[in-house]
Amino acid sequence: MNLMDSLKENNSVVLKQHASTWEEAIEACMKPLVEKNAVERSYVDAIIERTKELGPFYVLAPGLAMPHERPEMGVNKNSFSFVTLDQPVAFPDGQEVDILIGLAAVNADVHNGEAIPQIVMLFEDEDVFDKIRAAAVPEDIYKIISDAVAG
Template sequence: MRLIDYFPASSISVRDLAGSWQQAIDYSMEPLLKNGYIDEKYIQAIKDSTLNNGPYYILAPGVAMPHARPECGALKTGLSLTLLKSPVVFDEGNQPVSLLIGLSATDSTSHIDAIQALSELLCEEENIASLLAATSEKQLAEILARA
């Protein structure tokens, strides 16, 4: 499977801003919820874990991959991508985040291929720069489709 194949319909979005990191999580997880990949408790588990453990899912400057344990409400394995035109701050110790890659994994292995493809994409700084500079869902999807 290609990286883009892990993104269900309408799971790539560009938003102006999020009023808080909690709203950024909501934006990131909304497509997965609507497509039946997660349930409501999964989103709450991410928020609770962030409050207890900090934003453990920040992968690189400006990039985060919010997720929770499979048993917290993951129903299917998939990804979403949300680009915030105005970044959101998760806590004082971290840089603002503009790109959120929502992850739903039903077990500890089903998402490995997606994570590997995503890692290859994100290890190139020019790819991160392209994602952060995108202005439309179409541009984001094209970048993901090349991965």
């Protein structure tokens, strides 16, 4: 599963979205994947319910979350979404997030072996956060990803 290919295929880069709550942020993050039938609506509900139970275990760094759930909760195909918010929202543990990368993986091997390493590589450079927040169009995000992969 390739991050860039998935984002382009699913048309799932959405920038400067407004969300008033963390639930709205999850909805905004997963909306492109629901619209492309990459995940079922039940997948979004499962992420929200699990967050209420366990907290936002998927917050990876200050400002960055990668909401996801188990494959059997409604994943139809491996896919990513990439969403930025116009203002950060507080998650249940108080962490503020304004960059969300939605992940749908059909199994744990894809999740651990393919998805996570790409995200880690993208965010190795601290400057990438500022570049992502400044992005105005999906092409800006594609360039940031391309530069991270090349670098």
